[in-house]
Amino acid sequence: DHAGNTEVSIMLATRPDITKQPQPNDSKKAVDFSWDKTIISVTPDGEIDSHSKWVASSEIGEELIKVYSENLIAKIRALIASA
Numbered sequence: 001d002h003a004g005n006t007e008v009s010i011m012l013a014t015r016p017d018i019t020k021q022p023q024p025n026d027s028k029k030a031v032d033f034s035w036d037k038t039i040i041s042v043t044p045d046g047e048i049d050s051h052s053k054w055v056a057s058s059e060i061g062e063e064l065i066k067v068y069s070e071n072l073i074a075k076i077r078a079l080i081a082s083a
Helices: 005-014 058-082
Strands: none
Touching: 005 058
């Protein structure tokens, strides 16, 4: 996503001082995006997220960071092992 639940959650986990916590009743539309067009031509507010509601939180962000970090470490180890 772009400016959707994933990115907002990561920002809430890492920089809550500069991140607005979306409220569940804040407007949000589901936007599927194939990346073959510019973001602004599809969604003027820049949000790309297939989920129709806000479910962002710092807890979700922390879990995402953990998963991304573990996946990155595993990929680096696989690259080193195959070198």
